[in-house]
Amino acid sequence: MSKPLILICNDDGITAPGIRALIQAVRDLGDCVVVAPDRPQSGMGHAITIGHPLRVQAQHGLFGDLPAYQTSGTPVDCVKLAVDQILHRKPDLLLSGINHGSNASINVIYSGTMSAAVEGGIEGIPSVGFSLCDYALEADFGLSADVARTVAKAVLERGLMPGTLLNVNIPKIDPSQFRGLRVSRQAAAKWKENFEERHDPHGKAYYWMTGEFELLEQAEDTDEWALRNGYASVVPVQFDLTAHRALLSLQGWGMQDWNIENGI
Amino acid sequence: MSKPLILICNDDGITAPGIRALIQAVRDLGDCVVVAPDRPQSGMGHAITIGHPLRVQAQHGLFGDLPAYQTSGTPVDCVKLAVDQILHRKPDLLLSGINHGSNASINVIYSGTMSAAVEGGIEGIPSVGFSLCDYALEADFGLSADVARTVAKAVLERGLMPGTLLNVNIPKIDPSQFRGLRVSRQAAAKWKENFEERHDPHGKAYYWMTGEFELLEQAEDTDEWALRNGYASVVPVQFDLTAHRALLSLQGWGMQDWNIENGI
Numbered sequence: 001m002s003k004p005l006i007l008i009c010n011d012d013g014i015t016a017p018g019i020r021a022l023i024q025a026v027r028d029l030g031d032c033v034v035v036a037p038d039r040p041q042s043g044m045g046h047a048i049t050i051g052h053p054l055r056v057q058a059q060h061g062l063f064g065d066l067p068a069y070q071t072s073g074t075p076v077d078c079v080k081l082a083v084d085q086i087l088h089r090k091p092d093l094l095l096s097g098i099n100h101g102s103n104a105s106i107n108v109i110y111s112g113t114m115s116a117a118v119e120g121g122i123e124g125i126p127s128v129g130f131s132l133c134d135y136a137l138e139a140d141f142g143l144s145a146d147v148a149r150t151v152a153k154a155v156l157e158r159g160l161m162p163g164t165l166l167n168v169n170i171p172k173i174d175p176s177q178f179r180g181l182r183v184s185r186q187a188a189a190k191w192k193e194n195f196e197e198r199h200d201p202h203g204k205a206y207y208w209m210t211g212e213f214e215l216l217e218q219a220e221d222t223d224e225w226a227l228r229n230g231y232a233s234v235v236p237v238q239f240d241l242t243a244h245r246a247l248l249s250l251q252g253w254g255m256q257d258w259n260i261e262n263g264i
Numbered sequence: 265m266s267k268p269l270i271l272i273c274n275d276d277g278i279t280a281p282g283i284r285a286l287i288q289a290v291r292d293l294g295d296c297v298v299v300a301p302d303r304p305q306s307g308m309g310h311a312i313t314i315g316h317p318l319r320v321q322a323q324h325g326l327f328g329d330l331p332a333y334q335t336s337g338t339p340v341d342c343v344k345l346a347v348d349q350i351l352h353r354k355p356d357l358l359l360s361g362i363n364h365g366s367n368a369s370i371n372v373i374y375s376g377t378m379s380a381a382v383e384g385g386i387e388g389i390p391s392v393g394f395s396l397c398d399y400a401l402e403a404d405f406g407l408s409a410d411v412a413r414t415v416a417k418a419v420l421e422r423g424l425m426p427g428t429l430l431n432v433n434i435p436k437i438d439p440s441q442f443r444g445l446r447v448s449r450q451a452a453a454k455w456k457e458n459f460e461e462r463h464d465p466h467g468k469a470y471y472w473m474t475g476e477f478e479l480l481e482q483a484e485d486t487d488e489w490a491l492r493n494g495y496a497s498v499v500p501v502q503f504d505l506t507a508h509r510a511l512l513s514l515q516g517w518g519m520q521d522w523n524i525e526n527g528i
Contacts, residue, residue: 040315042314042315043311043312043313043314044309044311045308045309045310045311045312045340045379046309046310046311046373046374046379047307047308047309047310047311047338047374048307048309048374048473049307049473050306050307050473051304051306053462053470053471053472054459054470054471054472054473055468055469055470055471056469056471074311076309076374077473080457080459080473081459081471083457084457084458084459085459085461085471106386106503108505109310109382109386109503109505110310110311110312110340115309115310118373122370122373122454123454124454143524146524147524150522150524154517154519154522158517160510161507161509161510161513163452163507164507164510167505178524180519180521180522180524181519181520181522181524182519182520183511183514183515183517183519183520185504185506185508185511186504186505186506188427188504190386190387190388193344193347193348194348195318195344195345195348195349197349198317204319205319205320206317206318206319207317207318207319207320207345207349208317208318209312209313209314209318209341209344234514234519235505235506236506236507236510236511237505237506237507238505238506238507238510239370239373239505240449240450240452241372241373241431241450241499241501241502241503241505242449242450242499242500242501242502243425243427243428243500243501243502244449245425246424246425246428246500246502247447247449247500249425250447250498250500251447253418253422253447255418255444255445255446255447255498256444256445256446256447257444258414258444258445260407260410260411260414260442260444260445
């Protein structure tokens with residue numbers, strides 16, 4: 001039986017400690033290929049590169065004998081380049097991360113790490129994004145690596161429901177306090193922005209985005225609850241963004257009968 | 265009664281014909297403020313700017329007497345800057361577009377136009393993104409403008425279900441053939457990438473992303489069906505990405521009992 005082909009990517013860039021930890025954790029589970037951005041791309045969401053061409057550079061020395069490539073593109077570009085231009089086939093598994101910082105709750109939508117996994121899902125690849133709730137470059141990825149290996153093995157064995165992927169977040173916690181994995185839903189939350197205004201040496205204003213995370217619910221079936229209570233959260237994610245629960249109410253607006261020319 | 269405050273943004277940049285058409289269509293419905301990127305930002309998805317500071321420049325002459333600002337940020341940055349730094353309050357309505365090109369089906373996830381509307385939704389603002397299925401700069405926005413005005417009036421009057429926003433796409437069609445609005449769900453589809461390899465004057469390879477849209481279903485309740493049959497599609501969109509239908513199946517994996525240290 002041939003070994004599964006595993007595509008590994010991230011958004012913190014190919015030199016980030018988190019992707020190295022992920023590779024170490026899973027490299028014997030299949031034939032691993034690394035395709036990652038050549039620089040940090042946090043917060044890139046599902047951006048793709050349309051107006052510029054992309055570069056791809058082999059970096060085969062970086063991870064022992066693993067084929068590795070850095071690209072000038074976004075995390076989503078990396079997945080597209082990997083499938084169409086580097087692997088010339090769909091990998092059997094896509095693993096993204098390990099991200100330096102939480103991608104739980106609403107963060108999933110801003111995250112390049114998770115967008116790479118979403119793109120894998122769109123391509124029909126069983127895909128998982130991993131994130132450690134610790135932004136430090138020197139964060140300890142030990143527990144996260146163990147979680148990543150366990151989840152990767154399970155997904156290789158069982159597959160995922162079509163149209164879905166996994167968002168796995170690992171708490172910043174002493175491993176002795178770790179309570180295990182917990183299937184969860186995305187907690188309702190938002191960032192409350194607070195731009196910091198500064199002035200450049202020429203007197204012109206510029207703004208740094210800062211913000212505070214606002215958790216909008218405390219329910220025990222959410223990823224935020226899991227992480228705050230010693231669990232790693234496992235959220236199934238989908239890319240059908242239709243708010244199905246709103247369809248009926250909208251149909252009640254009678255739009256089909258509106259006269260567009262004169263408004264309502 | 266004070267007039268509603270309407271925030272207008274887009275992803276094609278503040279000088280795009282599409283945003284001008286949108287402004288003309290809705291400017292008498294409230295107090296409009298324009299905050300848009302200073303250059304095209306198509307395909308930016310839900311990207312935000314973390315590693316660089318942002319610039320904001322008043323452009324009050326662009327649209328008659330309307331306050332207008334261009335920013336160096338992404339469409340999502342524009343919404344955040346508008347709420348926190350420019351308006352200092354939540355607008356009553358956010359309108360994004362009119363995009364030059366379709367944001368129906370899977371395009372919703374790559375679209376800066378729609379991500380601005382999604383960000384509005386996250387902030388609790390009734391939000392709508394409008395897109396015309398015509399990529400031409402000189403596209404005719406007449407019908408789209410009429411649709412935008414009609415939908416904007418309805419949303420001002422009725423509001424939207426919390427946690428949802430609208431993705432409105434208008435077909436490229438002679439207005440005499442237009443059949444009206446149709447509430448729809450996001451059609452299953454993907455882009456099949458095909459990178460075009462070229463070489464720079466120094467002999468080094470670079471890649472242009474090209475692709476073909478692959479529609480994966482023909483159902484009549486989808487946005488693609490509506491657009492291909494003379495309707496403008498209206499899809500309610502949500503930013504809870506949890507694949508709720510997959511929760512039960514994942515719970516059946518027994519993850520809570522896995523021994524992480526030794527894998528499964």
